[in-house]
Amino acid sequence: MADIKARVKVPSTAAKGEIIEIKTMIAHDMESGQRKDKSGKVIPRQIINKFTCSLNGKEVFRSDWYTAVSANPYLSFFLRASESGTFDFAWHDDNGSIYKASAPITVS
Amino acid sequence: MRPLIAGAAMTAALLAHAAAHAAGADSAKYSAGDKRSGYLFSSPDTRAMQDDDFQNPGMAWVDEGARLWSKADGAAGKSCGSCHGDAASTMKGVAAAYPKFNNHLGKAIDLEQRINICRQRALQAKPFPAESRELLALTAYIKSQSRGLPMHVAVDGPAAPLFAEGRKAYEEPRGQNGMSCASCHGDEAGNRRLDTVSQGQSNGFPTYRLSWQTLGSVQRQFGNCLASMKAKPLAADSQEAIALELYVAARGNGLPVETPAVRK
Amino acid sequence: MSDRALGRAGLTRRQILIGTAGIGLMAMPRWVQATPAEAAAAIAKITGGAKPAAGRITLRLPQIAENGNSVQFAVAVDSPMSEADHVKSIHVIAEENPFPQVATFYLSPANGKAEVTMRMRLAKTQTVRAIAVMSNGSAYEAQQEVKVTIGGCGG
Structure with missing residues (x-):
């Protein structure tokens, strides 16, 4: 899965104190470890188990995911616009990989 | 088995109810004469997933297709864009006419084959394997340039014999149950077999199916249906498979391209 | 594969x-299914044994899921999200999934609004539960049954 691609949707500008919606999606099979292939062998679990969102290096939201999260996980949540800067998003894979995306915001 | 069937019947009834009450605008947009897109048989949640480009998981493949379009590959050092420029203008409407008879080759080809022919001839690159992420991504990207435009697959002239062959393949019973494509996706589509079944059109393919949890081609869908029918799979890219693909695409003529559609 | x-x-x-x-x-x-008892044990762990109260939390789910592989849910908690009074975490539990925990969301006043939307897998028809743990340690719960059907062709 070297070609994992994440998508994020963040408003580029917001008024200070305004509540903004953040939408994220990442292409990932979220292999649950509960499926078998044709030969009857269990396909090993490989999911994204943690998602974090930081603003200017400080974590502002985190989520733990389990095997019931659908493939190609979609997540939306809210933040109160506090300061201009960069949002960094990170998806943590069972295999140790961390997939990243970022988005700028200008708060006035 | 009984609760499952009761559940399915209830779902069918409720979904039919939901479909009947789909907004008039949707109904007009996703219909052409008696033809009704599978979109109208989908639940409101599934429709909402397709409607919002951000929530539509198929758009991840479209994004990747956009990258592949302008990425040089192969000995010629070219990308798709080297010859075809900006896909938003050059590919608009193109995929709505596929599968299409190719005079040069003397046979009809589908969009996936067209892409791989370009890769081999112009890019001097290897063809993408069938059903690979890359081939699905480029196919979805190119077809999505025609989103909203009506399907218009030619069924006359040099395509006529293949169209007839495709219709025969669609209608003839096959497999242990003696069923045909038309048994489910025929005149009684909608509430067939205690389920909501589409009318057998491919205007939304490649489609993100919730049951697959990924994007898939119309030929993959044929494989699924044939397995359910306890029938032999079609040899991929065989004349019969392409004929069926052309016939199913033409069944959707007039309906808008929805790629990447989202279905259950 | x-x-x-x-x-x-x-x-x-x-x-x-x-x-x-x-x-x-x-x-x-x-799938080997979990039991509602296991889910209850997981919830007791989340709330520290306290029984969550009803109210303040809303769980939006379809009554019928077309396909159990992708069931969209939204959880919203009525909270000012201030330093003094905010939601600390939201937990989503699918009682009869092989592994009942679906996802946990950690919130703070930085969120401004306690609402999340995601998609989950449901192995069968079952009750889904959402629990919110507040900054003062109290917990609230909402639950809803979702009917999961597999069409005549089984996908």
Whole structure:
């Protein structure tokens, strides 16, 4: 899965104190470890188990995911616009990989 | 088995109810004469997933297709864009006419084959394997340039014999149950077999199916249906498979391209 | 076996189609289901044994899911999200999934609004529960049954 691609949707500008919606999606099979292939062998679990969102290096939201999260996980949540800067998003894979995306915001 | 069937019947009834009450605008947009897109048989949640480009998981493949379009590959050092420029203008409407008879080759080809022919001839690159992420991504990207435009697959002239062959393949019973494509996706589509079944059109393919949890081609869908029918799979890219693909695409003529559609 | 794996293996389209038929037949997961008791134990752990109260939390789910692989849910908690009074965490539990925990969301006043939307897998018809733990340690719960159906062709 070297070609994992994440998508994020963040408003580029917001008024200070305004509540903004953040939408994220990442292409990932979220292999649950509960499926078998044709030969009857269990396909090993490989999911994204943690998602974090930081603003200017400080974590502002985190989520733990389990095997019931659908493939190609979609997540939306809210933040109160506090300061201009960069949002960094990170998806943590069972295999140790961390997939990243970022988005700028200008708060006035 | 009984609760499952009761559940399915209830779902069918409720979904039919939901479909009947789909907004008039949707109904007009996703219909052409008696033809009704599978979109109208989908639940409101599934429709909402397709409607919002951000929530539509198929758009991840479209994004990747956009990258592949302008990425040089192969000995010629070219990308798709080297010859075809900006896909938003050059590919608009193109995929709505596929599968299409190719005079040069003397046979009809589908969009996936067209892409791989370009890769081999112009890019001097290897063809993408069938059903690979890359081939699905480029196919979805190119077809999505025609989103909203009506399907218009030619069924006359040099395509006529293949169209007839495709219709025969669609209608003839096959497999242990003696069923045909038309048994489910025929005149009684909608509430067939205690389920909501589409009318057998491919205007939304490649489609993100919730049951697959990924994007898939119309030929993959044929494989699924044939397995359910306890029938032999079609040899991929065989004349019969392409004929069926052309016939199913033409069944959707007039309906808008929805790629990447989202279905259950 | 994912399509991608098939693609990488460089199989022909003929083999892919044959393989696809196999996938169709094995698509239904051989899941061992958890029991509501296990889910209750997980919830007790979340709330520290306290029984969550009703109210303040809303769980939006379809009554009927077309496919258990993707069921969208939204959880919203009525909270000012201030330093003094905010939601600390939201937990989503699917009682009869093989592993009941679906996802946990950690919130703070930085969120401004306690609402999350996501999509989950449901192995069968069951009750889904959402629990919010507040900054003062109190907990609230909402639950709803979702009917999961598999169509006549089994996907």
